[in-house]
Amino acid sequence: MGHTTLDKIKALQKNPANIRNLCILAHVDHGKTTLADCLVASNGIISSRLAGKLRYLDSREDEQIRGITMKSSAISLHYASGKTDYLINLIDSPGHVDFSSEVSTAVRLCDGAIIMVDAVEGVCPQTQAVLRQAWLENIRPVLVINKMDRLIMELKFTSQEAYTHLQKILEQVNAVTGSLFTSKVLEERADKEKEKDKEKEKEKEDIDPMGCSGSEQVYDWSAGLEDSDDSQLYFSPDQGNVVFASATDGWGFSIQQFANIYSQKMGIRGEVLRKTLWGDFYLHAKAKKIMKGTKGKKPLFVQLVLDNIWSLYDAVVTRRDQDKVEKMMLSLGVKVMARDSRHSDPKVLLSAICGQWLPVSQAVLSMVCEKLPSPLDMTSERIEKLMSVGARRFDSLPTQTQELKTAFMQCSCEDTAPVIVFVSKMITVDAKSLPQNKQRPLTQEEITQRRELARQRHAERQLPLPPSTTVCRHN
Ligand SMILES: Nc1nc2c(ncn2[C@@H]2O[C@H](COP(=O)(O)OP(=O)(O)O)[C@@H](O)[C@H]2O)c(=O)[nH]1
C-alpha cells in the first residue's frame, strides 16, 4: 500500500462506521512494537526493510536506548479492503508492569484491542492482566500469536508438534476469558439473589411481622451459567479472530486467507474450508473429501498450512536450496529483487518472500476491520461510564453535559455538532514549565537597562578601597 496523504486521513475521519480505534496489548517483549512497525510500513511511512528494526512508535530517546516501550504512542493508518477504505487509529502500549497506567489509559480510548502472545512463552502474567483490563473496559479483543518462527528455528518443532502446542496456547488464553466470564455471570446471579432476598424479606415482614415461619434456602451457584451464551467470547481461528504471525519475518495469516487459496485450488467451498482448517479434520485424498477425526492422518491445518511454511523455512534458511526456493516462489507467484536473493543473510530473502505471500499487515488489518467494532457500536452504558468522573454518577452530571451523550453516541462530525474533548489522563508537571511561568524573552529596553546596571557594578568593584578598610581572608 502506498503513502497516504493527510487529506485522505481527514476525509476518512468523517466516516465513523469505517474507523477502528484499537490498541496493541501484551506481556513485555511479545512483539507489540515490532508488529506496530509492520503496520506503519504498510502505509509507506517507513520502509518495510526497516520494519521491526526502527521501532517507529518508540519515539523517545530513552525508549530507543532501553529497547522497551515506556509511553503509549498513537498513529493513524489507512487500510483499503477491496473498495472500502478504513481509518485505523492505533495505540502501541508498554507491556511492562511498571507502566500499567499507560495501558489503562489506552484501553479507555479504544473500542477494540489486539492481544499478542509469544508462541513460545504462551500466556504470561501481563497477558492475563491485559485480557482482564480489556474485559473490564468492555472492549472487544482479537488475538495475534506471534513469533511463530521460534517454533521452527528455536524449538525445532515439527509442524504437527507446533499444531499441538498452538492448541494449548489457545486453551490457555481462552481459560482466562472463561474465568472472567464465569465470575461475571456468578456476580450478576449473586446480585439478583440479593435483590430477591430483599424483596422476600420485605414481603415476609408485611405478612409475618414476628418472623416465625423461616425456612432454609439452598442456592445453586452454578445456575445461570448454562443459559449464558459465551461462544462469541472465545478466540478460535475458525471464527476469524486469530492471526498466526512472525512480526520480525513479516508474515502472518488467518484461516480465512488459506481457505480462499485452497478453495480455488481444490474446488472446495471456502466456507467449508474455513470451518475445517482448524480442528480434527483431515483430507481423504482418494475421495477428495474432508473427513472428521484424525485416524492417524495429518490435520488439515498441518497439511495445508503449517507444512508450507515449514518447507519454506527449510529451503530458504536451513538448506539454502536455491533450486527449491525458485520453484516455491514460482508456485506462490512471488518475485523478489536480485539483491534480496543474493543477500548473505537468508532471513532477508525469507522476509522478501513472506512479505509478498502472507504480509502480516494485511492479515492483521483485515481481521481488525472485520472483527473489531466501530465507535458507532459503543454501548450507552460505556459512554455513560466514560463521561462520569470518579465515583460521580452520570445522572448527577449537569443537564448540558448529559445532553452531550447523544452527540457522543452518533460520533457526529457536522459543523453544528459539539466538539467533545475527552481527557483520558491527568499528569503532573512542574509549575515552572507552565506557559505563564516560562521566562519570556527580554525587550531591547530591558537588555539596555541590565547592561547599564552590570557596568555600574563593575565600575564600583574597580574603585580603590578606603584606607580604614581591612581585608580579611577566610580559609
Ligand atoms: N523471533 C522473533 N522475535 C521477535 C518477533 N517479534 C518481535 N521479536 C523480538 O522480540 C523483542 C521484543 O519485541 P518488541 O516489539 O519490542 O516487544 P514489545 O515489548 O511487546 O513491544 C525484540 O527483540 C524483537 O526483535 C518475532 O515474530 N519473532
Ligand SMILES: [Mg+2]
Ligand atoms: Mg514495545
